[in-house]
Amino acid sequence: xxxxxxxxVSGKLYYDLAKAYAERREELSSRIAIVRxxxxxxxxxxxxxxxxxxFPGATEFIWCQEETMNAGVYTFVQxxxxxxxxxxxxxxxxxxxxxxxxxxGISNVYKAEQAQIxxxxxxxx
Numbered sequence: 001x002x003x004x005x006x007x008x009v010s011g012k013l014y015y016d017l018a019k020a021y022a023e024r025r026e027e028l029s030s031r032i033a034i035v036r037x038x039x040x041x042x043x044x045x046x047x048x049x050x051x052x053x054x055f056p057g058a059t060e061f062i063w064c065q066e067e068t069m070n071a072g073v074y075t076f077v078q079x080x081x082x083x084x085x086x087x088x089x090x091x092x093x094x095x096x097x098x099x100x101x102x103x104x105g106i107s108n109v110y111k112a113e114q115a116q117i118x119x120x121x122x123x124x125x
Contacts (some may be wrong), residue, residue: 002030002033002055002057003030003031003032003033003054003055003057003058004031004057004058004059004060005031005032005033005058005059005060005061005062006032006033006035006052006055006058006060006061006062007032007033007034007062007094007121007122008035008037008048008062008063008064008077008081009034009035009036009037009063009064009065009121010036010037010038010040010065010073011065011066012066013064013065013066013079013117014034014036016066016114016118017034017035017064017121017122018071020118020122021034021122024090024122028122030058032122033054033058034076035048035051035087037077040073040076041076042078043076043077043080045083045087046086047079048081048084049084051124052070052084052085053118058086059089060092060093061085061089061090061091061107062091062092062093062094062121063077063078063080063081063091063092063093063094063095064094064120064121065095065097066093066095066096066114066117068095068097068098069093069095069096069097069098070098071099072095074093074095075090076095077112078091079093094121095117096113096117
């Protein structure tokens with residue numbers, strides 16, 4: 001099966017995503033590619049453009065982060081990633097909603113949010 005969704009991720013969330021992917025490998029059937037982006041600035045435009053060429057059939061593109069939308073690097077990477085996506089493609093955000101605090105501070109809520117992030121990144125395909 002061809003890759004239909006490309007999930008871009010940075011930091012330790014990559015390991016959670018990779019583990020969740022491995023647990024669901026048969027279900028996902030190689031339809032999702034996880035691209036780890038460790039260098040954010042300067043933005044690795046050339047390297048990511050080359051990586052994107054490996055997935056010509058991809059139609060869904062996601063930036064996934066565990067930080068809230070206003071605390072992580074999404075606002076920095078969004079216009080840069082969008083510029084290398086195929087024409088008409090839109091980069092989708094998967095992560096915590098904007099929040100005044102970095103995290104909720106409640107362990108059970110944090111764990112539920114983390115599970116939801118992983119499910120949103122890997123589910124529904």
